[in-house]
Amino acid sequence: MNVFDAVQTVLAIRSYEDKPIAQEAVERIVEAGRLTGSSMNRQPWHFLVVEDREMLRRLGEMAQSGPYIAEAPLAVVVIIDRTRFAVSDGSRAIQSMMLTAWEEGIGSNWVGFMGLEEVKPILGIPDDKDILAIVPFGYPVKSVGKGKKQRKDPSEVVHRERW
Amino acid sequence: MNVFDAVQTVLAIRSYEDKPIAQEAVERIVEAGRLTGSSMNRQPWHFLVVEDREMLRRLGEMAQSGPYIAEAPLAVVVIIDRTRFAVSDGSRAIQSMMLTAWEEGIGSNWVGFMGLEEVKPILGIPDDKDILAIVPFGYPVKSVGKGKKQRKDPSEVVHRERW
Numbered sequence: 001m002n003v004f005d006a007v008q009t010v011l012a013i014r015s016y017e018d019k020p021i022a023q024e025a026v027e028r029i030v031e032a033g034r035l036t037g038s039s040m041n042r043q044p045w046h047f048l049v050v051e052d053r054e055m056l057r058r059l060g061e062m063a064q065s066g067p068y069i070a071e072a073p074l075a076v077v078v079i080i081d082r083t084r085f086a087v088s089d090g091s092r093a094i095q096s097m098m099l100t101a102w103e104e105g106i107g108s109n110w111v112g113f114m115g116l117e118e119v120k121p122i123l124g125i126p127d128d129k130d131i132l133a134i135v136p137f138g139y140p141v142k143s144v145g146k147g148k149k150q151r152k153d154p155s156e157v158v159h160r161e162r163w
Numbered sequence: 164m165n166v167f168d169a170v171q172t173v174l175a176i177r178s179y180e181d182k183p184i185a186q187e188a189v190e191r192i193v194e195a196g197r198l199t200g201s202s203m204n205r206q207p208w209h210f211l212v213v214e215d216r217e218m219l220r221r222l223g224e225m226a227q228s229g230p231y232i233a234e235a236p237l238a239v240v241v242i243i244d245r246t247r248f249a250v251s252d253g254s255r256a257i258q259s260m261m262l263t264a265w266e267e268g269i270g271s272n273w274v275g276f277m278g279l280e281e282v283k284p285i286l287g288i289p290d291d292k293d294i295l296a297i298v299p300f301g302y303p304v305k306s307v308g309k310g311k312k313q314r315k316d317p318s319e320v321v322h323r324e325r326w
Contacts, residue, residue, distance in 0.1 A: 003169045003266045007195045007259045030321055032170045035312055036258070039276065043315050048322040055324065079326075085276060088295075091254040095199070096170045099262065103166045113202065113248060124326035132251075149198055152206050158193055159211040161218065163242075163287035 001103035010099060011149075013107025014068045016138025021074050025104050026051070029137065030076065032100035033093040039085035045093055045132075048077040048123060055122075056136075062119050063134055066111030072136035079125055080132045087114075090132040097135065107140040164266035173262060174312075176270025177231045179301025184237050188267050189214070192300065193239065195263035196256040202248035208256055208295075211240040211286060218285075219299075225282050226297055229274030235299035242288055243295045250277075253295040260298065270303040 001009075030047050038044065050056055051074050059077075060070025069075050078094055080086035098108045116131040125131065164172075193210050201207065213219055214237055222240075223233025232238050241257055243249035261271045279294040288294065 001166065002164060003166050003262045004191055004195060006166045007198055007263060010200070012200060028167055030317075032167060034317060034320055035170055035314055037173070037175060037261075037273070039273070041313060043320065046320050046322060046326070048326060050324060052324055087251050088254040088276070091251040092258040095255040095258040096262070098200075099166045099259070100170060110200070110202070113251070126326070150204060151198055154197060157197055157206065157209050159209060161213060161215055163209070163211060163289070
């Protein structure tokens, strides 16, 4: 799938088939995050791969906005340094991962935004790092076609030469 | 080009051929930003397309870290609301744009990070918005192959089940 097709069709997926993700695909998803560009190439991130069902259940319980993590075959916890560009860089890495997964037919969604302090000790995450997001991945339950997105009209957000 | 190939090979490009970008490609790049997912689908962004050579020169002068904007055939100024998730959402949109451009052979780089207050009046950008970045786009001067990236080793940033 080419990049623009992926950007056009990717949807937020919150329910997943009970089907594991091949390790090769898991690796590609994480690689996509690791290889992403960052400000001054600081790479202020860590990617914690969770596939253990019991841990996924616990994460689903703890992440208020993402109970469906419990049903996903995979979640990547994206952890960032407390530095100026880290939220931005980590967000770029997540976007790379979500698009890379999507071209393999794997959906995902962004859960949480910083906070999630109570998750840190159970995953052994150092106190001086932040959880930017937990991103569950899995095959969509419903077949999804060309995503119909609800987006602002170009006339609202695109400007030419001047606002 | 598929997504993972784009993520693997994309490089920061800071010198551009003197060659315009077809309008179709400009539109695709901006569409890739506009269609990107965002927290609660708030789409806290605006994309200001600059192709006017004189304005590109002025932007190159004003953006300390990006004098090469002056030589680019296109820059997209990414403007965000002052809301909690806007830096993160805008960063995702930029990542989508950079990858979409790359598959068309068009390189780009991220210039600036907030600030750039003096650019706002010359582009008519409202006071209550921020410039997240200026992203110049253009065809790379040197032919770039499979990008050799300087990245931390997976053992440094990838964790399995626990930090």
